[in-house]
Amino acid sequence: MPMLPKRGCCEPMCGAVAAPDSSRCPAHARAEQRALEAGRPSTTERGYGGPWQRVRPLVFARDGWRCCRCGWQPPYADECRRFGLPVDVDRQLELLAAAHQAGERHLVADHVVPVRRFDPNTHYAMENLQTLCSTCHNRKSQGE
Numbered sequence: 001m002p003m004l005p006k007r008g009c010c011e012p013m014c015g016a017v018a019a020p021d022s023s024r025c026p027a028h029a030r031a032e033q034r035a036l037e038a039g040r041p042s043t044t045e046r047g048y049g050g051p052w053q054r055v056r057p058l059v060f061a062r063d064g065w066r067c068c069r070c071g072w073q074p075p076y077a078d079e080c081r082r083f084g085l086p087v088d089v090d091r092q093l094e095l096l097a098a099a100h101q102a103g104e105r106h107l108v109a110d111h112v113v114p115v116r117r118f119d120p121n122t123h124y125a126m127e128n129l130q131t132l133c134s135t136c137h138n139r140k141s142q143g144e
Helices: 026-038 050-062 075-082 089-101 134-143
Strands: 107-111 129-133
Touching: 050 089, 050 107, 050 129, 075 089, 107 134, 129 134
Parallel strands: none
Antiparallel strands: 107 129
């Protein structure tokens, strides 16, 4: 499959290369995300506090630490699978958090049917959760 030419960041006076699937370089994409999140309620207020942090790894483990749409999996989980080793959950979560902070591809626990308002009966329901990579999650979220 031919590769698309690299594009420049759309921010004025930025000469950096845009990240794949983005019109901005990683630094400007993170800055835009921070600006969007500045006006939002906290993660705990939106229902992503302690209970959510306990459910996320269960969803990832159930789905084999792999995106349910495209099959992508983080390098550490891939190495563990190739060598027949169990995934160290704490280590994998640390690596996913670092990838998220760096604006890199990572795994997301996603609601299959969107939850508009916090309701513990649907928010934490395992049958309504799936593992997606950040690329697939962003595509899905833009369509909702």
